[in-house]
Amino acid sequence: xxxxxxxxxxxxxxxxxxxxxxxxxxxxxxxxxxxxxxxxxxxxxxxxxxxxxxxxxxxxxxxxxxxxxxxxxxxxxxxxxxxxxxxxxxxxxxxxxxxxxxxxxxxxxxxxxxxxxxxxxxxxxxxxxxxxxxxxxxxxxxxxxxxxxxxxxxxxxxxxxxxxxxxxxxxxxxxxxxxxxxxxxxxxxxxxxxxxxxxxxxxxxxxxxxxxxxxxxxxxxxxxxxxxxxxxxxxxxxxxxxxxxxxxxxxxxxxxxxxxxxxxxxxxxxxxxxxxxxxxxxxxxxxxxxxxxxxxxxxxxxxxxxxxxxxxxxxxxxxxxxxxxxxxxxxxxxxxxxxxxxxxxxxxxxxxxxxxxxxxxxxxxxxxxxxxxxxxxxxxxxxxxxxxxxxxxxxxxxxxxxxxxxxxxxxxxxxxxxxxxxxxxxxxxxxxxx
Amino acid sequence: xxxxxxxxxxxxxxxxxxxxxxxxxxxxxxxxxxxxxxxxxxxxxxxxxxxxxxxxxxxxxxxxxxxxxxxxxxxxxxxxxxxxxxxxxxxxxxxxxxxxxxxxxxxxxxxxxxxxxxxxxxxxxxxxxxxxxxxxxxxxxxxxxxxxxxxxxxxxxxxxxxxxxxxxxxxxxxxxxx
Amino acid sequence: xxxxxxxxxxxxxxxxxxxxxxxxxxxxxxxxxxxxxxxxxxxxxxxxxxxxxxxxxxxxxxxxxxxxxxxxxxxxxxxxxxxxxxxxxxxxxxxxxxxxxxxxxxxxxxxxxxxxxxxxxxxxxxxxxxxxxxxxxxxxxxxxxxxxxxxxxxxxxxxxxxxxxxxxxxxxxxxxxxxxxxxxxxxxxxxxxxxxxxxxxxxxxxxxxxxxxxxxxxxxxxxxxxxxxxxxxxxxxxxxxxxxxxxxxxxxxxxxxxxxxxxxxxxxxxxxxxxxxxxxxxxxxxxxxxxxxxxxxxxxxxxxxxxxxxxxxxx
Numbered sequence: 038x039x040x041x042x043x044x045x046x047x048x049x050x051x052x053x054x055x056x057x058x059x060x061x062x063x064x065x066x067x068x069x070x071x072x073x074x075x076x077x078x079x080x081x082x083x084x085x086x087x088x089x090x091x092x093x094x095x096x097x098x099x100x101x102x103x104x105x106x107x108x109x110x111x112x113x114x115x116x117x118x119x120x121x122x123x124x125x126x127x128x129x130x131x132x133x134x135x136x137x138x139x140x141x142x143x144x145x146x147x148x149x150x151x152x153x154x155x156x157x158x159x160x161x162x163x164x165x166x167x168x169x170x171x172x173x174x175x176x177x178x179x180x181x182x183x184x185x186x187x188x189x190x191x192x193x194x195x196x197x198x199x200x201x202x203x204x205x206x207x208x209x210x211x212x213x214x215x216x217x218x219x220x221x222x223x224x225x226x227x228x229x230x231x232x233x234x235x236x237x238x239x240x241x242x243x244x245x246x247x248x249x250x251x252x253x254x255x256x257x258x259x260x261x262x263x264x265x266x267x268x269x270x271x272x273x274x275x276x277x278x279x280x281x282x283x284x285x286x287x288x289x290x291x292x293x294x295x296x297x298x299x300x301x302x303x304x305x306x307x308x309x310x311x312x313x314x315x316x317x318x319x320x321x322x323x324x325x326x327x328x329x330x331x332x333x334x335x336x337x338x339x340x341x342x343x344x345x346x347x348x349x350x351x352x353x354x355x356x357x358x359x360x361x362x363x364x365x366x367x368x369x370x371x372x373x374x375x376x377x378x379x380x381x382x383x384x385x386x387x388x389x390x391x392x393x394x395x396x397x398x399x400x401x402x403x404x405x406x407x408x409x410x411x412x413x414x415x416x417x418x419x420x421x422x423x424x425x426x427x428x429x430x431x432x433x434x435x436x437x438x439x440x441x442x443x444x445x446x447x448x449x450x451x452x453x454x455x456x457x458x459x460x461x462x463x464x465x466x467x468x469x470x471x
Numbered sequence: 472x473x474x475x476x477x478x479x480x481x482x483x484x485x486x487x488x489x490x491x492x493x494x495x496x497x498x499x500x501x502x503x504x505x506x507x508x509x510x511x512x513x514x515x516x517x518x519x520x521x522x523x524x525x526x527x528x529x530x531x532x533x534x535x536x537x538x539x540x541x542x543x544x545x546x547x548x549x550x551x552x553x554x555x556x557x558x559x560x561x562x563x564x565x566x567x568x569x570x571x572x573x574x575x576x577x578x579x580x581x582x583x584x585x586x587x588x589x590x591x592x593x594x595x596x597x598x599x600x601x602x603x604x605x606x607x608x609x610x611x612x613x614x615x616x617x618x619x620x621x622x623x624x625x626x627x628x629x630x631x632x633x634x635x636x637x638x639x640x641x642x643x644x645x646x647x648x649x
Numbered sequence: 650x651x652x653x654x655x656x657x658x659x660x661x662x663x664x665x666x667x668x669x670x671x672x673x674x675x676x677x678x679x680x681x682x683x684x685x686x687x688x689x690x691x692x693x694x695x696x697x698x699x700x701x702x703x704x705x706x707x708x709x710x711x712x713x714x715x716x717x718x719x720x721x722x723x724x725x726x727x728x729x730x731x732x733x734x735x736x737x738x739x740x741x742x743x744x745x746x747x748x749x750x751x752x753x754x755x756x757x758x759x760x761x762x763x764x765x766x767x768x769x770x771x772x773x774x775x776x777x778x779x780x781x782x783x784x785x786x787x788x789x790x791x792x793x794x795x796x797x798x799x800x801x802x803x804x805x806x807x808x809x810x811x812x813x814x815x816x817x818x819x820x821x822x823x824x825x826x827x828x829x830x831x832x833x834x835x836x837x838x839x840x841x842x843x844x845x846x847x848x849x850x851x852x853x854x855x856x857x858x859x860x861x862x863x864x865x866x867x868x869x870x871x872x873x874x875x876x877x878x879x880x881x882x883x884x885x886x887x888x889x890x891x892x893x894x895x896x897x898x899x900x901x902x903x904x905x906x907x908x909x910x911x912x913x914x915x916x917x918x919x920x921x922x923x924x925x926x927x928x929x930x931x932x933x934x935x936x937x938x939x940x941x942x943x944x945x946x947x948x949x950x951x952x953x954x955x956x957x958x959x960x961x962x963x964x
Binding site for chain 3: 230232236238240308
């Protein structure tokens with residue numbers, strides 16, 4: 038495989054049309070009309086190039102649920118979706134609450150070789166919210182964990198949350214909170230409102246999310262630490278984060294692609310493909326989230342890619358697992374909801390999906406400007422083309438995409454990870470021996 | 472389209488049928504009339520009325536819906552169920568006269584006999600129809616017929632009655648080609 | 650009509666069609682006829698993943714009176730209790746040639762899942778799904794009200810019905826609100842605020858926390874069962890207090906209009922939501938609801954199963 042490429046006539050995030058040369062894992066030139074020597078020339082015909090996407094919220098399921106996803110299959114799905122870095126959530130089996138597990142996941146990512154896999158460590162041992170996990174050991178491991186999260190569960194005990202926020206200050210870490218008051222959401226199935234009342238599904242009130250966000254920004258302020266709010270879903274949550282940022286509190290927040298597009302109306306089908314935690318909310322919430330992302334109140338898009346085997350979704354709503362696939366559709370959903378609505382420019386897309394997440398995670402060689410000397414982590418997308426989502430064609434091992442059959446804008450044609458093409462002409466390449 | 476029975480023809484036919492029923496049953500004392508909805512029920516009322524005038528006494532008259540006993544239910548969209556109204560005096564041991572507008576395949580009458588069996592055990596069951604158009608598919612025959620009307624299978628016979636259609640008339644017409 | 654999953658799927662004509670059919674069938678039921686040949690050769694499966702003897706035997710009697718073959722598939726001792734998925738159960742029923750499945754399930758939407766997937770081809774009749782709907786109960790309630798208070802017209806225009814109790818968890822209330830509103834009745838829901846769903850505003854009904862202020866104005870009052878576990882879930886302080894504010898006792902009954910009906914879908918908690926005196930009073934049509942249930946369920950089976958399955962038109 039050649040490691041020298043020229044991307045002809047590609048449009049940079051700022052709108053300038055240039056040629057980009059890639060050599061030895063780095064960008065060697067960005068200018069008009071680069072003459073090829075031993076390069077493979079890719080005529081992009083005016084496609085867009087963005088820095089490789091960085092996901093701060095990915096469920097790769099390995100170890101433990103390799104029937105749903107593995108680090109390898111998740112990496113391929115990531116590459117297909119234009120990602121060059123994923124953050125593997127800690128809710129595996131065993132839980133990523135020790136250096137051993139995070140190192141294993143990190144190595145699996147390296148072996149797969151499609152992108153960087155940065156493990157996220159559990160905040161509490163076993164994710165049960167009782168005592169701190171081996172946060173220091175995970176930070177010092179070869180995986181260099183900086184983000185800690187009990188995602189799937191909320192760190193509900195305020196004292197424990199305070200301690201966690203304080204503890205990670207030692208190495209500049211961040212606590213990524215899954216904001217969900219467990220007492221207000223016992224048995225909850227969907228957003229609490231008109232639709233839940235009609236469908237007879239147990240409601241999941243917005244206040245269960247907002248109360249935790251409010252508490253935690255105050256805690257972060259008090260101990261002067263970094264807080265990241267996972268998957269914000271409510272207009273009220275946005276307001277609290279906006280207030281916190283105005284006060285100078287060190288908080289960042291993410292929104293998922295599905296919460297930018299889908300609403301709780303979809304639940305009326307009782308099809309658990311739309312069952313997700315936190316739940317789909319109302320169209321008012323969707324619009325508030327879009328505006329917050331455009332404004333920067335919400336810093337990043339994170340997929341919350343959550344693969345599940347077929348049987349976990351082919352059942353009654355209340356029996357089904359929470360979660361949906363997101364890696365392969367994320368950029369298209371953002372184009373549809375943010376770019377085509379003229380809420381954001383492509384430059385802002387690059388920020389929300391690459392630069393900002395890499396900054397929050399402290400990920401080296403990720404989320405860099407497209408400039409000479411930057412690591413050649415790039416994605417090329419043709420925004421003028423549409424494609425139809427087909428769950429039978431996912432690179433992910435699972436098929437639980439809520440977008441099956443939907444036509445989306447933006448075809449990702451190429452992904453480069455450290456100068457190697459992981460995707461060429463929309464086809465995921467074979468990397469290494471696997 | 473061809474008018475085969477006018478209002479006057481229908482009136483005359485029903486009067487004749489009424490007389491025949493009385494003649495066959497030696498008066499009206501043991502007779503009960505049951506019309507098959509929809510048009511048969513109206514014909515039954517008319518026949519009962521004519522008989523009552525002749526005899527100077529009330530004739531027990533009701534309706535017998537056969538929908539739940541049809542053998543062709545599955546071939547068509549579900550039909551609305553019509554009322555079954557059995558006269559106070561019942562049908563047990565009576566001479567029951569079933570009345571329908573058109574006798575064709577005989578399947579309606581077979582269903583009616585089944586439906587009747589659920590209600591009770593009459594002494595005899597007789598059949599009166601306004602029009603017999605032939606093409607029987609079952610061994611069933613009418614005792615009293617307003618008009619025998621030879622027809623071909625690609626024709627349809629349409630009975631209109633004042634109570635439902637605003638006028639009395641029987642027409643025969645070619646079926647519309649699909 | 651292929652399935653009966655929710656009252657929301659019915660239009661006025663279809664709802665009245667079922668009620669009219671039930672009226673004719675009840676006349677037959679009142680006579681000597683115990684069995685009709687209408688559904689001979691058809692198989693109806695009662696899939697009861699949640700215990701409900703009364704609904705099951707009502708559907709069973711309805712199917713048998715129409716000569717359908719009935720197979721009972723109930724939770725206890727069946728594969729459902731051993732964790733078999735709804736899909737596998739459905740595929741088993743398909744293999745057995747079920748023409749209709751009457752499903753009672755603790756999960757809201759279970760009936761719709763059964764109908765929407767390609768697991769089986771028969772008609773699906775929702776006999777109560779979680780806290781969602783119980784359409785056949787609403788139809789038999791409307792049938793009962795219409796029989797007593799219908800003014801010759803086919804609908805319930807001008808009548809006022811109160812539904813009292815645990816609205817939040819009641820599938821009976823959800824179906825009844827939709828059907829009564831469709832038939833033109835005014836509905837007032839009466840409950841403590843904790844037992845009313847957030848988001849009820851869009852429902853076609855009024856809401857009151859004050860039972861006594863509603864009672865004198867209604868033509869029928871429908872009492873809902875209060876589950877024992879609601880008390881441990883902090884919905885109200887204790888049974889006594891609930892009963893004091895929302896129980897229908899003899900004293901409250903006296904404030905009703907003279908012709909007003911007292912209804913309850915059963916099973917009753919005597920002494921909690923309804924006193925024995927009220928339940929056994931002359932205004933109570935509670936046992937009649939049960940017998941009307943058979944006619945209404947026969948009508949549902951007739952409408953869904955008697956005709957050709959190719960029909961997509963209206964009844």
